Amino acid sequence: MRHLIEQEELTDEFEIDSAGTASWHIGKRPDSRMTAAAQNRGINMKGRAQQVSPDDFAHFDWIFAMDDSNYEDLLDVRNRCPNPTAQLIRFCQLCEVHEEQEVPDPYYGGPEGFEKVLDLLEDGCAAFLQRWKENALP
Numbered sequence: 001m002r003h004l005i006e007q008e009e010l011t012d013e014f015e016i017d018s019a020g021t022a023s024w025h026i027g028k029r030p031d032s033r034m035t036a037a038a039q040n041r042g043i044n045m046k047g048r049a050q051q052v053s054p055d056d057f058a059h060f061d062w063i064f065a066m067d068d069s070n071y072e073d074l075l076d077v078r079n080r081c082p083n084p085t086a087q088l089i090r091f092c093q094l095c096e097v098h099e100e101q102e103v104p105d106p107y108y109g110g111p112e113g114f115e116k117v118l119d120l121l122e123d124g125c126a127a128f129l130q131r132w133k134e135n136a137l138p
Helices: 002-007 032-040 068-079 111-133
Strands: 062-065 087-090
Touching: 002 111, 032 111, 062 068, 068 087
Parallel strands: 062 087
Antiparallel strands: none
């Protein structure tokens, strides 16, 4: 998403962050295989892993769940927020080209898994941005 926002020169319009629902990788850089796959597409991976917090549901407008398990975990996190305002969205519901219901975890597979994840992310992020431009978001 950050890459698309930068390409569209909309960085002043968005605050983008990424966080997981578990604490396993806090502080670590993105997986080197994902970084390589993204770089092949001209996408620069930034940041370090962090865990989503209840405050995120009051700070952000939208929070995307990559799979059903994360969605359920995020519902629990949202329930701990006193004033949740963020829309919680299953990411693949945004996709227009792909029919997957969840973004798969590519960690234990080969390079094609990371390419598939990037395909889904590009699809959903582009669709989200287009809907945002058209003021057609929930």
